[in-house]
Amino acid sequence: MSHLLREHAPITEATWQLIDDEARDRLTPALAARKLVDFGGPHGWEYSATNLGRATAVAGAPADGVAALQRRVLPVVELRAPFALSRAELSDADRGAQDVDLAALDEAAHRLASAENRAVFHGFEAAGITGIAQASLHDAVALGDDCATYPRHVARAVEALLRAGIAGPYGLALGPEPYTRVLETSEHGGYPLLDHLRKIIGGPLVWAPGVSGAVVVSQRGGDFLLEVGEDLSTGYTSHDANVVQLYLVESLTFRVATAEAAVALSP
Amino acid sequence: MGFDQYHEPADELPAETRTFARLCASLTEEAEAIDWYEQRMAVEGDREARAIMRDAQGEEFKHFCMDLEFLLRRTPLWREIAEGILFQEGDIVERGEEAEEEAVEGAAARGGPFVGGTSLGIGSLKGSAS
Numbered sequence: 421m422s423h424l425l426r427e428h429a430p431i432t433e434a435t436w437q438l439i440d441d442e443a444r445d446r447l448t449p450a451l452a453a454r455k456l457v458d459f460g461g462p463h464g465w466e467y468s469a470t471n472l473g474r475a476t477a478v479a480g481a482p483a484d485g486v487a488a489l490q491r492r493v494l495p496v497v498e499l500r501a502p503f504a505l506s507r508a509e510l511s512d513a514d515r516g517a518q519d520v521d522l523a524a525l526d527e528a529a530h531r532l533a534s535a536e537n538r539a540v541f542h543g544f545e546a547a548g549i550t551g552i553a554q555a556s557l558h559d560a561v562a563l564g565d566d567c568a569t570y571p572r573h574v575a576r577a578v579e580a581l582l583r584a585g586i587a588g589p590y591g592l593a594l595g596p597e598p599y600t601r602v603l604e605t606s607e608h609g610g611y612p613l614l615d616h617l618r619k620i621i622g623g624p625l626v627w628a629p630g631v632s633g634a635v636v637v638s639q640r641g642g643d644f645l646l647e648v649g650e651d652l653s654t655g656y657t658s659h660d661a662n663v664v665q666l667y668l669v670e671s672l673t674f675r676v677a678t679a680e681a682a683v684a685l686s687p
Numbered sequence: 688m689g690f691d692q693y694h695e696p697a698d699e700l701p702a703e704t705r706t707f708a709r710l711c712a713s714l715t716e717e718a719e720a721i722d723w724y725e726q727r728m729a730v731e732g733d734r735e736a737r738a739i740m741r742d743a744q745g746e747e748f749k750h751f752c753m754d755l756e757f758l759l760r761r762t763p764l765w766r767e768i769a770e771g772i773l774f775q776e777g778d779i780v781e782r783g784e785e786a787e788e789e790a791v792e793g794a795a796a797r798g799g800p801f802v803g804g805t806s807l808g809i810g811s812l813k814g815s816a817s
Contacts, residue, residue: 422805444807451812459811461760591816624816651806 423465424655429664431656435513439505442522443529443654443668450533452628453540456591456637457552457644457674467649469493470673494673496649497547499535502657502667503528510664525666532652532668534630540646540674541593541631552644553635553684555676558584563598563633563685567605567613570598574620577636577683584680589623589639595631595687633687643681647673702815703808707761710754717751720744761810764790 426436461467475489482488503524513520538544543551553560558580561573578590594602602625605613618625623639637644649671657665676682692712697705724744731737759766771786772779 424805426805440807444809447807447809448812451809454809454812455816456813459813462806462810618817626816648810652809653806 424653424669426654426656429656429666430507430659431510431664432514435510436654438513438520439522439525439654439666442525443652446526446529447533447652447668449627450530450629451536452533452593452626452631453537453646453674455624455626456593456639457540457646458641459646459648461648462651463647463649465650465671467496467671469495470647470675472675494548494647494675496647496671496673497539497544497549498650498669498671499532499539500667500669501528501532501535502665504663504665507659507662507664525668528668530629532670536670536672537593537628537630539672540644541628541635549674550676551674552637552676552682555679556682556684557680558683560684560686563687565601567598567601568607570602570613571616571620573685574617574634574636577685578620580683581636581638581681586638586643586678586681587640588621590621591623591637591639592617592621592625592634593628593631593637594625594634596627596629598634598687599627634685636683636685638678638681640681643676643678645675645677647675702812703761703810706811706814707758710758714751714754714758717747717754720747721751 429436431439470493472492472494474492476492478488478490480488505524506521509517509521539547539549539551541551541553543549543554558577561576561580563570563573574592578588581588581590602613602617607613607616614625621636628634650669652668652670655667655669657667659665692708693700693705700708721744724740724747728737728740728744731740759769767790768783768786771789772782775782
């Protein structure tokens, strides 16, 4: 039996399929970090820590003339987003309903994707994760609200990376507000701003819920590593006559290997 | 040179499946290279030349194993069956039958969306955005 306890849920195989398909469809567009950083794993639910390859001296070894070093690791953090679905709705799904209300699942998927993005780009201090924007050795560039200046700001970020010897292509994670502004904007001659920004970075431009402002990141590989134990999964908690309590879960660590390989654009 | 590893329209395949296909193609190529060196060494009379080929074949062993490990990590059911067969003693066919039966039954009991896995199978999305 898996730790997700799915077989204990009052949910048919076909409806589990529906729930999983919906979760996948909602998560995938929002998982910006996975589109821009290296991915390790999945290593499974039992995976508890990532080796940092470093050690710290420990005082007071058990015997004289013996030195002690303790290995340093980055413990995995479990991210869990609970949601509740109506059993009546799930029964209707079994009857073939095409308009099943899965809004609570959709919201949970957005929350979890935002949390993953936030941890990767802005860190999660209590879990020992330093985000890309925090770790960056470059001064943050102010993005502001004026879309017309975005190409200039992104070009400055690219220039800073080039000066640091970080070759392209680069990716751009845009928070929801600047992303919407970019989508709405055409430059002189009707050229979409989105395409202009893509040309500057030479790599992907992604919608990144959970990100404040934007971040330009190297795409050459080896600079940022998202290490996943259990990959995104749906699990079961409990149920009563009316509602079944489920959750989305994943376990992960994240670390920055090259702090100069990204530039934050603050909102 | 075409893109022979794809048997469905490439633009309809998710990035994850395209990566899987590339690694499957690499695995095949490494196995072929191992075989080529084996045959060449079998007929080569020069000791020094054979030593170079043996060294080169070692590289191919390494490449094959890395490709295989990647594919097994991304395919939990395959990994589970492999664990029941690889580096085990006894009759290979029997081990294979048992490993397959246990893994498939276990996956069905878990009720995972992908046979053999309990996750949504999203994994890396690098290369999927434009």
